Amino acid sequence: MLKAQKIGRMYRIPNFSLTLIREGSYLVDCKTIRSPEDAYKIANMELENSPNEKFLVLLLTTKNTVIGISIVSSGTLNASLVCPREIFQRAILSNAASLICVHNHPSGNPTASNEDITLTKKLAEAGTLLNIPVLDHVIIGDGKYISFKERGLL
Known part of the structure; x- marks a missing residue:
């Protein structure tokens, strides 16, 4: 970690800039x-054949046009560590108006776990605070999906 360096009676403080880097693209029909x-x-292109759990966000404009996809976490067979900070950092850097969370269950069962529900509530609260709403959380498994919004969980 960079920190201020003392030079005599003066301090050298690092100057930072943040850059969003495009790592590729996806060809989509919508x-x-x-x-x-x-x-x-859209998300299934990245998640369908993944042997481990991945969590990504679809970053959206005010008209729900996808301006970017970002993989937030790539975990193990049945878990993926996700922190609201990493999700909203991407949303802020891309100037997203809202976002949709998506992750897969490699087991094939897209049913939401208690941890999924707790995380989604925490993300929705953070989104409200930052004025970047979480519009939905979609879980993918074995060619199927569930939507938190459709199930009344969000």
Whole structure:
């Protein structure tokens, strides 16, 4: 970690800039999210064959057009460590108006766990505070998906 260096009676303080780096792209047949199925179709390209749990966010404009996809965490067979800070850092840097969270269950069962529900509530609270709403959380498993919004969990 960089920190201030003392030089005699003066201090040298690091100067930072933040940069969003494009790492690639996805070819999709729709770029505006109108339903959880649209989010599923876009995110499934990254998640469908993953042997481990991955958590990503779809970063959206005010008209729900996807401006970017960011993998927040790539975990183990049945867990992925996710912190609201990493999610909203990406949303702020990309100037997203809102976001949709998506993750997979390699077991094939897209049912939300208690941990999934707790995390989603925490993310929704953070989104409200930052004025970047979490519109949905979609869980993918074995060619199926569940939507927190459709299930009344968000």
